[in-house]
Amino acid sequence: MNTNTKSGDAGSRARAMVLAAGRGLALAVVSLPLSILGFCLSLVSMALIPIGVGALTTPYVVRGVRLWADRRRALAAKWGGVRIPSAYRPLPETVNPWKRTYALLRDPATWRDLRWLQVDMTAGFVSALLPAVLFLYPLEGFAVAAGLWRVLADGGTYWYGFVPVTGQPSALGAAATAVVLLAAAYRLTPRLLLAHFRLTRAVLAPGRTELTERVRVLTETRRDAVDTSAAELRRIERDLHDGAQAR
Structure with missing residues (x-):
């Protein structure tokens, strides 16, 4: 378990x-x-x-x-x-x-x-x-160890991080470095x-001042909307009352 x-x-x-x-x-x-x-x-x-x-x-x-x-x-x-x-x-x-x-x-x-x-x-x-670099860069190290170093080095030296790759033993060193980087990516990405x-x-x-002002503006806008709605309701009530009296 x-x-x-x-x-x-x-x-x-x-x-x-x-x-x-x-x-x-x-x-x-x-x-x-x-x-x-x-x-x-x-x-x-x-x-x-x-x-x-x-x-x-x-x-x-x-x-x-x-x-x-x-x-x-x-x-x-x-x-x-x-x-x-x-x-x-x-x-x-x-x-x-x-x-x-x-x-x-x-x-x-x-x-x-x-x-x-x-x-x-x-x-x-x-x-x-x-995060992407920390995850993808170790994959290059594994590819170098798998034989890509022959193409990248091309008879010279290919640097993987701080590891100079000139042959298969140093390519395995690059793979070891990639393992460390992948472990870091596992925890840090x-x-x-x-x-x-x-x-x-x-x-x-x-900032706090802007949020306070925003709340104040929203409160005023809401109060204005409520006042407008109340005034409209009173107008409708008066129209209905006046219409009923006329009838």
Whole structure:
């Protein structure tokens, strides 16, 4: 029974290792171009505000960045159990692009998203890629030991990590190094992916003041909606009462 339990735990940890490596690789591949694109479009659109073009494009660009940030919040909660609150201010209900752009530029969350894009395309990319590298690199060591060193070395020296591979004995040394790296991946890969999500939370999460303001705005919006509904109900009651009296 103990043996089965240990083997089940080992299987679960192995699946967690593979899953974290795959998710980290997917995040690294997708996040790098999208974060760079969002950051560059934001800068260009905001730079064009003085000539009027940016006033038309900035709301759409910022909305796209917010959708991407919300998607990353959802992935952090689903894949890492890391919840990242959102505190975007509601946009004014107006068709005037200047007012909408001005409201977006006054929102601290807009500038926080821009800072997050910069971190995501640098440290975020590296921290997402590390789990995949730590899992895949030992596979290269095993392939080198299996005979790939003959092709890679091509009569010279092929370096696998800090091991110079020049023949089969040194190739077996590369395999031993790969075993150590794979053992490290077995223990560290899920933690590295979790570190990526925590980095995202550290940059993307709003401050306490912003959350307090967001609660205040939502409370006022809810109170206004309740007052409007109550006024509408009173109007309907008066219409029904006046109609009944007329009849």
